[in-house]
Amino acid sequence: MTDNHGKQIQIQLGTFDIDQLIEALKRREDACNELSQFAWDAVRKISLNPTKKDITLTIMTVRELTGKNKATGQEIYDSIRMRGGFLCPAEVGPQLYLQHKDQPKERNLWIAMEPIMTNDGYLGLFNLGRGGTRYLDAKGGGKPDQIWNGDIQFVFVLTQ
Numbered sequence: 001m002t003d004n005h006g007k008q009i010q011i012q013l014g015t016f017d018i019d020q021l022i023e024a025l026k027r028r029e030d031a032c033n034e035l036s037q038f039a040w041d042a043v044r045k046i047s048l049n050p051t052k053k054d055i056t057l058t059i060m061t062v063r064e065l066t067g068k069n070k071a072t073g074q075e076i077y078d079s080i081r082m083r084g085g086f087l088c089p090a091e092v093g094p095q096l097y098l099q100h101k102d103q104p105k106e107r108n109l110w111i112a113m114e115p116i117m118t119n120d121g122y123l124g125l126f127n128l129g130r131g132g133t134r135y136l137d138a139k140g141g142g143k144p145d146q147i148w149n150g151d152i153q154f155v156f157v158l159t160q
Contacts, residue, residue, distance in 0.1 A: 006060035010109065011099045013091050014049035022050065024098055025136075028078055033153040035136045039093075040139035042126065046090035058158040059109060061085075063150035072145040078152060083132065086157040088113045093126025096155065097136040105130050112156040115142025 016024060022043065025035055029046045035043075062071050065079040071073060077087065103109070108129045115123040125143030129135050140146075 002095070006058040006064060006158075008101055009057045009059065009096070009155075010054060010095050011057065011092070011095050012052055013089065013095055014052040014117055015095070016048065018046075018048060021094060025094060028098060033134045035097075036139060037123055037137045038118045038120070038122060039126065039140040041120075042090070042116040042124050043094050046094075048091050049089065055092070055157060056156050056159065057088070057096070059153050059155050062148045062152050062154065063148060065154065066150075069150040070147050071150075072144060073146045073148065076148060077112060077122070077144075080154070080156045084158065085112075088155060088157055090114065090116060090126070091157065092130070093138070094136060094158050095124075096133070099126070101134075103128060103130045103134060108153065110141060110152060110154050111150075112154045 016142040025043065029035060044057060062076055063069060066075050088111050090113050092113065111126040113125055115125055118124050118138060122139050124138035127137045127141065129137065
């Protein structure tokens with residue numbers, strides 16, 4: 001569904017404990033799916049929902065959110081909140097990677113979330129991409145003053 005409120009995707013949180021999540025991600029890695037070392041670092045640091053919960057995610061571009069061709073991370077997050085939206089729990093990154101298998105090629109989705117410090121010192125946001133392979137990364141993007149181009153897509157929670 002696409003309209004002035006963005007495209008919506010429903011996923012389920014709380015389907016794994018951390019060991020089960022890591023195992024599910026390992027099973028997913030193959031010639032067409034991969035996780036960066038930054039993503040592995042971040043996954044090991046996240047909290048998971050203790051019970052199963054359906055969550056509806058909204059996808060909008062920076063331009064749709066802010067009305068600008070370039071905006072800072074802080075402006076994007078402020079725009080999400082002004083729309084009545086919320087940042088995603090970090091679990092959304094790996095769960096969306098596992099559950100949203102029909103992600104179109106050349107579409108990168110950045111998860112609007114509290115940044116996670118990776119082992120290499122990057123403030124990371126989960127990023128799902130698809131080029132030749134589908135991948136999950138978490139390198140960079142977490143600084144509030146980072147500048148984002150207008151066509152970058154962010155995922156957030158519009159209602160809880």
